[in-house]
Amino acid sequence: MAGISVWAAGAAAKLADGGSPIYTREIQGFIFAVHHTDDILWIVATWPGGARTSFRTAYAPDNLTVNKITESAEGVRLDIASNVGAFTVAIDFPQTGNPVLHYTVQLWPGLDMFIPFWPRDVIMTPANGNIGGSAGDIHISQIGTRSGLVYASFARPKAGTLLYFQNLTALADYHSDTQTSAADNVGGQWPEIGLSLPAAIEKPLLAGKTYTISDAWITFSNDTPADQFDIAKGYLNALSQIYMLIPKPEPKYHDYPDVLNKALYDLQNNKGCWTYHNGHPYLNAYVCDYYTPPEIMVQLAVLLPVQDYMRWSGERCVIEQDIINALPAFFNEKLGTVMRWLPAQEDMLDKSEEQKVPKVMDSWYLHHPLLNLARVARAGNKIAKELLLKSVDYAIKVAHHFNYKWPVFYQMETLEVIKAETKEGEGGEKDVAALYAHVMLQVWEITKEKRYLNEAEKAARSLVQHGFNIFYQANNTMFGAKAMLLLYKYTKKEFYLNLCYLLIANVFKNVSLWECRYGYGPNFPNFFSVFPLNDAPYTAVYEEQEVFAGVHELLANTHGVDFMPSAAMLLAEFVRHTVHRAVYYYPTLLPEDMLAEKIKTGELDPKLWVALEDIHDGWEKSGEVGQEVYGAGLAFGIVPRQYIKIPDHDFLIFVDYPVSTPQIKNKTISFNTLGVKELNCRMCIVKTGKSKLPRFKVMTGSADDQLRIDSNKAKKDRHEYLLHGDQKVIISWS
Known part of the structure; x- marks a missing residue:
């Protein structure tokens, strides 16, 4: 235990003094009791093994009075008066699987009111008041504007696990009127977790207005996880149980074939999307980005969705052959591999970032083009197959050098590590091992040489050393999950199926299961969006479209597998909500006042059907990174997968x-x-x-x-x- 706040210490002492509860309910051996102190209305959950978890609902500095208690079959409603205003606390217990507690707290301020601090609403409070007597692990908590949740388990006593989920959508009026963000509000350290409302110190809550200040859903399990696989499967099951209960937006139909035609026209004809070198056209990474050399990932990121669309429609796209013909120029004969940057234009790199240096490789970036080359090769393209097979031995050499534990950046000639860790103590790009395994499986399927299957298995086994937190980049993690599923199908080893669930759980801890309804948020549906990196402050179109494609490929391979229903449900729902909201990455569908004025790379044309890279929190403008040409495959990826021709x-x-x-x-x-x-x-x-x-x-x-x-x-x-x-x-x- 890292220490406790004065709020938690005081609460534990008051709750230890006991007193008769004003309401109780027993569900599957869990006892839920409502207690009223002079300043707080508590819900105290007593676990079958005796552990206690207390939930703070209505709170006022003093003089909290319960005026009315209304019981029903579903739960209880309490009407409360205080010196800061009136509260209503509604408590219910949805009947589904493991016990679930749901409570909603509404506040009517008695006057315009600032809230400089609000304590977290969940405390582990042993019956004897010794708040240091319990210990536990917090496996997942909110980062940025991801889902407002905490997934935690008791270590002492081994009472079980809980998932606390705060429906941040319901708190929109609080955030709108106080001009605060929903980011980083749900978390904490054992024994204090849950929601801490952001400080309202510049704009007050308005007198007499109704504010929902908490809409919490908690599911309880008696199981304590033994390893990362238990954590992953327990999290997926708990999250799916909560997901079935929370309010969800109803997706709308969008005419994606029409969007695709507009996007294709602009991609083919807008000069800002292209650059030329030595007689070949190359796609820019961003619109009007003429200061960075062409990248192989960018070319392939557009080529693959375009080819998906061509196979689906039976039509030809003139840019397909332009991209394919330009690929051999990325091969470095001396190193024996394709390169990130076009070798002939490496001198354009300005060294402004660690990777913008000749022959410095970002670890995932070596393997991602190989994955896409393999996909093109499987479709019968000889150029892609030759480049893939000429490059794969270099990838194996790097894997062996780093013992399947890749850094962030390294020098390609010497393999000197340029940057070892994403952050101090957090390791390098952990999910690269799963991406590498995917590439090895693809090469094995093409060549039938067993050494590649052996490489895939070695890389997969190395993932165990990282514990639960494997996620580095969303699309690569999802591709890795598919690779683990394939390894399970090829070998029948349950270990690989567990790795598949582990990687899926890592993706689903980086999603936002809520709707931003403050600031610019209503212009862009964000429910079930996925973030590209662990600490990314925005969602990104390319990673989202690749996760979307990866989910489709993974689910297609679950046939004949006893696949977890919770994972299958969450994956299918991700697809549904992505199709609903992804179209709003196109700036043509957004109000211009939410678009950034200062652009990091290239230019932003709000009338161009090329997707923005970045969508931010509701109080921030979007598109500041640039208009992402390599995200142009968005509609090309959706149409063949969601429309049957x-x-x-x-x-x-x-x-x-x-x-x-x-x-x-x-x-x-x-x-x-x-x-x-x-x-x-x-x-x-x-x-x-x-x-x-x-x-x-x-x-x-x-x-x-x-x-x-x-x-x-x-x-x-x-x-x-x-x-x-x-x-x-x-x-x-x-």
């Missing part, structure tokens, strides 16, 4: 969930939605030509599902249907 027909079938491979025969198509039955998704049949939509018959597997489908009201150009996860769908037309 029927050859020779003027309609598309859109589903906002991932689905199994569609089976088309004559005028009938069938597929299965992935995810779980308990959550809904949307299907649209969209008109694409001038002819009328044909008459459709949609069939599902149960009478209740069929009744819901048959109640659909068709529109002229689009039919919409409400489906759910894990559902068989058969569509016929005439």
Whole structure:
């Protein structure tokens, strides 16, 4: 224990004195008791093993009076008066799986009021008042504007684990009126965790207005994790249980084929997207970035989604061959590998950043282009295959040199470490081992040489040394999760499936399961967005689109695997909400006053259909990093994965969930939605030509599902249907 605050010490002493609770409820051996002291209304949870966790709800410096208690089958509501205003505390206990406590606290200030400090609302309080008598581990807590949660477990006594989740969406009025951010408000150190409202010292709460100052959901488990795999699986199960209960935005349909056409036109024709060298066109990383040499990752980051779209549509894109023809120029014969920067223009690097130095490699950056070259090679491209196979031995040499424990930056010729750790004591790029394993599996699948499979397994086994926290970069972590799933399918070793869950859990500790409704936030839906790095202050389009693609690939490989339903559900929901909100990365759909005026790299054209790299907290402007050309694959990645194209027909079938491979025969198509039955998704049949939509018959597997489908009201150009996860769908037309 690092120490306790005076608030916690005082609370522990008061609660130890006991007194009769004013309300109690027992659920699965947990006893929840409401206690009233002179300044706080507490909910005290007593675990079956005797441990206690206390939740502070209404709080005032003095004179807190409970005026009314209203009990119901769901829980209890308490109306409270105080010298700072009126409170209502509503407590309920949703019946789902492990015990869940939910409480909402509303405040009506009696006068315009500042709040210079608000103590955290969860304290581990042993019955004897010895607050130092318990010990525990905090596995996950909020960083920046990620989900407002804490996942923690008791170490002494070994009572179990809890996930505390604060629905930050509900606190929007507090943040709006006080002009404070939801960032970094949920966390703490054992034994004090939970929400500490941000200090309201410049703008007050307004007298008489209703403010929700807490909307907390807590799930309890008697299980104490033994290792990182238990932590990961426990977290996924607890998060999915809470996710089923919290309010979620209803996704809207966006016309992505139209967005794609606009994005393709601007990508092909806007000169700010391109530069030229030695007769070859190269994509810039950012619009009008003419001061940085071309990067191989940028070329491949656009090529792969474009090829996905070409295979789906049957159309050709003129930029495909331009990109492919330029790839060999990135190969360094002396080192025997493709390079990050175009070798012929390395002298353009200005050394302003650690990686902007000739022959300095960012560890993940060596492997990511190889991953994409392998994907292009698997599709039959000889140039990509040659570059991949000529480069892979260098990657293996580096892996062996660093013993599968990569630094952040190193010198490519000498392998001297330039930067060992992301932060002091936190290690290097830990998830690179998983990305490397992915590349080795791809090369093994292409060559059938077992040494590559052996390399993949060695790299995978090395991940154990990092404990729970493996995440460095979101897209690479998700690709690594897919690699671990494939290793499990190839070897039948449960260890690799556990690694898969570990990597998925690392991604889901870096998402934001809330909606920002203050400042510029309402202009950009952010629910279930994923952050690119552990400490990134913004979400980023490229990493998000690659996580999206990685989720699709991972779920496609779960067929025949006894895959955790909680993980399957969260992955499917991530896809659904990404499809809903990702379109707002395009500045054309955002108000210009939320766009940054000063741009780090290149220029920002608000009328150009090229995505912003960065979307920030609601009080900050977005797009300051630049307009990301290598994020141009956004719509190209979404359309082939969410729209089913029927050859020779003027309609598309859109589903906002991932689905199994569609089976088309004559005028009938069938597929299965992935995810779980308990959550809904949307299907649209969209008109694409001038002819009328044909008459459709949609069939599902149960009478209740069929009744819901048959109640659909068709529109002229689009039919919409409400489906759910894990559902068989058969569509016929005439």
